[in-house]
Amino acid sequence: MTDNGDKKYSTISIPKPLFDKIKGRIDGTGFNSVSSYVTYVLRQVISQDEPKDEGDVFSKEDEEKIKERLRSLGYLD
Amino acid sequence: MINPHGGELIDRNMEGPARERLAVDPQDIPVFDIDNDIASDLQNIADGNYSPLTGFMTRNDYDNVLEHMRLENDVPWTIPIILPVPEGAVSAGEGDDLILRHNGRNMAVMKIEEEFELDPARHSQAVFGTTDPEHPGVAVVNEYGKRVLGGEIWLLNEMESPFPTYHLKPAETRVLFQERGWETVVAFQTRNPPHVGHEYLQKTALTMTDGLLINPVIGRKKQGDFTDRVILDSYDALIDHYYPKDRVVLSTLQMVMRYAGPREAIHHSIIRKNFGCTHFIVGRDHAGVGNYYEPFAAQEIFSEFADLEIKPFFFRSFKYCHACMSVVNEKTCPHPDEKITNFAGTMVRKIVNEGAIPPPEMMRAEVAEVIKAAEVPFVQ
Numbered sequence: 001m002t003d004n005g006d007k008k009y010s011t012i013s014i015p016k017p018l019f020d021k022i023k024g025r026i027d028g029t030g031f032n033s034v035s036s037y038v039t040y041v042l043r044q045v046i047s048q049d050e051p052k053d054e055g056d057v058f059s060k061e062d063e064e065k066i067k068e069r070l071r072s073l074g075y076l077d
Numbered sequence: 078m079i080n081p082h083g084g085e086l087i088d089r090n091m092e093g094p095a096r097e098r099l100a101v102d103p104q105d106i107p108v109f110d111i112d113n114d115i116a117s118d119l120q121n122i123a124d125g126n127y128s129p130l131t132g133f134m135t136r137n138d139y140d141n142v143l144e145h146m147r148l149e150n151d152v153p154w155t156i157p158i159i160l161p162v163p164e165g166a167v168s169a170g171e172g173d174d175l176i177l178r179h180n181g182r183n184m185a186v187m188k189i190e191e192e193f194e195l196d197p198a199r200h201s202q203a204v205f206g207t208t209d210p211e212h213p214g215v216a217v218v219n220e221y222g223k224r225v226l227g228g229e230i231w232l233l234n235e236m237e238s239p240f241p242t243y244h245l246k247p248a249e250t251r252v253l254f255q256e257r258g259w260e261t262v263v264a265f266q267t268r269n270p271p272h273v274g275h276e277y278l279q280k281t282a283l284t285m286t287d288g289l290l291i292n293p294v295i296g297r298k299k300q301g302d303f304t305d306r307v308i309l310d311s312y313d314a315l316i317d318h319y320y321p322k323d324r325v326v327l328s329t330l331q332m333v334m335r336y337a338g339p340r341e342a343i344h345h346s347i348i349r350k351n352f353g354c355t356h357f358i359v360g361r362d363h364a365g366v367g368n369y370y371e372p373f374a375a376q377e378i379f380s381e382f383a384d385l386e387i388k389p390f391f392f393r394s395f396k397y398c399h400a401c402m403s404v405v406n407e408k409t410c411p412h413p414d415e416k417i418t419n420f421a422g423t424m425v426r427k428i429v430n431e432g433a434i435p436p437p438e439m440m441r442a443e444v445a446e447v448i449k450a451a452e453v454p455f456v457q
């Protein structure tokens with residue numbers, strides 16, 4: 001991993017006061033660096049931002065087949 | 078409804094004339110015979126239980142999972158899903174197709190994208206936190222072939238399910254939850270017949286969600302584990318007498334236990350997210366074995382994943398308190414030990430060995446009767 005390690009991370013800039021604030025905040029938490037904290041927060045924000053599955057991933061035909069099986073097994077009335 | 082893990086529900090069941098041909102005749106494609114453990118992983122990939130995986134891991138994903146508990150594309154993933162083969166067992170190499178055969182049937186065709194070498198000690202240290210050969214997961218890894226094949230798969234024939242009427246795929250549970258109008262669903266994973274503590278835990282969780290998925294893991298077990306039949310029959314009895322039927326689903330998950338504790342708790346929750354569950358129950362020492370993991374390590378690990386989306390419900394261990402006259406835990410009950418009865422596994426052994434039905438505060442009579450009546454309650 002070390003041979004391509006530097007390809008796996010990018011450097012981004014954040015305001016210095018924000019950096020200092022985070023640095024002060026993560027003392028005594030499970031985060032061992034400002035980078036790991038920022039990564040955590042961004043992953044959380046990004047995942048909450050994903051468009052939700054509206055249940056239209058199956059074609060009507062597939063969905064009917066599934067319902068038929070669920071009915072035959074007694075999972076659906 | 079909650080998104081499948083990684084955004085897309087995977088379906089690798091092959092259809093059409095190519096499937097019909099390959100399913101019976103591998104033609105010139107080399108064949109490799111796989112065991113039940115690999116076959117169940119294969120089935121889980123094909124059905125989308127392991128979405129977004131579309132095959133066995135290639136090296137970058139494998140390395141990233143070992144080192145960072147994520148796929149190469151940053152999606153959380155904690156358990157390597159790999160195809161190890163013994164040296165010399167497969168003549169095919171990178172770029173070739175390979176038929177994976179199980180119990181004499183051509184189960185899948187795989188496009189070998191990459192091969193790499195397995196380092197069992199590195200693998201076990203990362204996944205299990207130990208290389209102790211006594212650890213059942215480590216023992217399995219030590220038996221692996223040292224050559225690992227990665228690449229996408231297409232399923233030709235389904236693995237035989239011992240309980241086909243309980244076998245639901247993610248596409249099916251998702252439609253089922255939608256039809257029942259459940260927006261929030263909590264999943265409970267189990268390897269045991271239910272005692273009153275389990276019931277209390279499930280019903281506590283169900284109080285906060287629209288539905289409950291009881292999802293026993295079936296498949297290979299250790300000697301002395303309960304048989305799958307007893308687990309399913311005892312849950313049927315419990316649900317029949319004590320659960321509102323429009324709020325609960327019982328279905329199986331055919332998968333091998335790795336006993337990887339914390340990492341496996343994340344893996345288990347990812348699969349339930351693919352089933353359409355929004356919550357997952359994590360108890361004490363989830364997927365643990367012996368004393369290899371701290372009792373609550375499988376709960377603490379969730380704090381490392383901000384982007385898992387499925388939410389864990391953490392529970393302490395439940396006990397029965399004769400003063401409270403209810404199921405309690407140390408947070409809810411002030412009484413000393415002499416008032417407390419634990420839900421011990423020995424209680425169930427007594428049913429089997431002595432035919433003794435436990436008191437009702439320990440186990441429902443209907444459940445105890447199922448265990449008592451079972452011809453083979455434990456794996457021999």
Ligand SMILES: [Zn+2]
Nearest residue numbers: 398401410412
């Ligand atoms: Zn009490």
